[in-house]
Amino acid sequence: xxxxxxxxxxxxxxxxxxxxxxxxxxxxxxxxxxxxxxxxxxxxxxxxxxxxxxxxxxxxxxxxxxxxxxxxxxxxxxxxxxxxxxxxxxxxxxxxxxxxxxxxxxxxxxxxxxxxxxxxxxxxxxxxxxxxxxxxxxxxxxxxxxxxxxxxxxxxxxxxxxxxxxxxxxxxxxxxxxxxxxxxxxxxxxxxxxxxxxxxxxxxxxxxxxxxxxxxxxxxxxxxxxxxxxxxxxxxxxxxxxxxxxxxxxxxxxxxxxxxxxxxxxxxxxxxxxxxxxxxxxxxxxxx
Numbered sequence: 001x002x003x004x005x006x007x008x009x010x011x012x013x014x015x016x017x018x019x020x021x022x023x024x025x026x027x028x029x030x031x032x033x034x035x036x037x038x039x040x041x042x043x044x045x046x047x048x049x050x051x052x053x054x055x056x057x058x059x060x061x062x063x064x065x066x067x068x069x070x071x072x073x074x075x076x077x078x079x080x081x082x083x084x085x086x087x088x089x090x091x092x093x094x095x096x097x098x099x100x101x102x103x104x105x106x107x108x109x110x111x112x113x114x115x116x117x118x119x120x121x122x123x124x125x126x127x128x129x130x131x132x133x134x135x136x137x138x139x140x141x142x143x144x145x146x147x148x149x150x151x152x153x154x155x156x157x158x159x160x161x162x163x164x165x166x167x168x169x170x171x172x173x174x175x176x177x178x179x180x181x182x183x184x185x186x187x188x189x190x191x192x193x194x195x196x197x198x199x200x201x202x203x204x205x206x207x208x209x210x211x212x213x214x215x216x217x218x219x220x221x222x223x224x225x226x227x228x229x230x231x232x233x234x235x236x237x238x239x240x241x242x243x244x245x246x247x248x249x250x251x252x253x254x255x256x257x258x259x260x261x262x263x264x265x266x267x268x269x270x271x272x273x274x275x276x277x278x279x280x281x282x283x284x285x286x287x288x
């Protein structure tokens with residue numbers, strides 16, 4: 001999409017030390033703003049992370065929305081520097097961080113309405129935040145509609161034994177509130193002791209229940225070729241628009257694993273066909 005509006009962009013830093021980028025149409029007048037809530041792990045404001053994702057989906061989305069006259073605020077997640085700091089991070093802390101950006105965005109000159117766009121785990125955070133802070137609408141992209149423990153079990157279903165059984169035991173114990181200090185090395189990236197407080201707090205949320213309680217307008221978009229949150233699982237609220245060729249990083253891909261995984265590392269591949277147009281139409285329709 002070719003930009004139709006002059007751009008003004010600035011980097012801002014919140015009081016908690018997180019960094020975000022606010023991009024808005026230049027000139028006078030009012031426009032809506034969408035806060036892009038990032039997905040799981042050390043995902044940055046562009047939608048990249050150090051574990052093989054360099055597709056820049058959030059940066060591409062922000063550019064495309066700006067071309068449609070919609071401001072965006074996208075931000076780097078808080079990343080703990082030590083295991084003790086990581087233990088302090090729970091889903092409530094992630095919701096509070098998103099709330100800080102939402103309030104900042106709403107307070108800027110020219111903002112007519114504030115929306116949330118949550119990707120993957122960020123969609124669950126957006127759902128929980130919208131229960132606490134009024135928004136003009138929510139857009140959920142490849143967001144799980146089931147509690148995260150169910151999704152993790154499904155994702156690990158093909159893991160070899162004994163890892164599959166060990167993971168199932170850890171999940172069950174976490175759901176009962178236990179601390180697990182001894183975790184197999186192969187499962188440490190997912191279940192290390194310092195991440196367990198966050199996992200327990202995340203598993204306590206029911207995305208489908210939160211979606212059904214929403215008062216704000218809700219747009220749910222699933223990807224037909226999403227291998228992380230398949231369309232059948234990406235339906236918080238019970239209804240989702242499925243873009244048939246879209247994968248988890250919001251790019252159209254060919255059938256099969258090779259092109260799907262290649263898209264995770266391709267910052268030049270365009271966003272999925274119809275994604276931006278659908279989001280722009282939804283936001284414009286729900287500006288108060």
